Amino acid sequence: MELLDPEKNGSFMDHYLSILINLYKMQVLLICTTNVLGTIPNPLRARIEIIHIYGYNLDENVCIARDYLEKRARVVSGIKVDQREPFVLWPKTIAEKQVRNLQHHLDRIYRKIALQLV
DSSP, X not given: OGGXXXXXXXXXXXXXXXXXXXXXXSOOOOOOOOSOGGGSOHHHHTTSOOOOOXXXXXXXXXXXXXXXXXXXXXXXXXXXXXXXXXXXXOHHHHOOSOHHHHHHHHHHHHHHHHHHHO
C-alpha cells in the first residue's frame, strides 16, 4: 500500500534487479497478478484496476499441445520420432484448462511409451 502512495514512499528497492527506483523521477507502472481476488485487501483493491485474463480455449490448447508440448515431452523422454507409433492427441485429452497440467499429462504419456520401448 505504501508503494502506491508517493507521500509515504518516494522510492523502493527492486530486489529482483537490485536497484533503487525513485518514484518521484519516474513514471512507474506496477503489474501484479493473482489467481484469487479475495486475497487482495480492500484498500488496495480500491486503488488498482483489475483486468481479468482468462485461460486458453480448447482450440488454443490443441495448438499448444500439438506445436510445442508434445514435441517437448518426446525430446525430454528421449524418444525419437521414428521410435514411436503415431498417435492422435484427441481434443478430450487436451481439454485440460491449464497448460501446466496438460504438459504433465503429455509427459506421463511419453514416459509410458519410453518404458514400453525399453
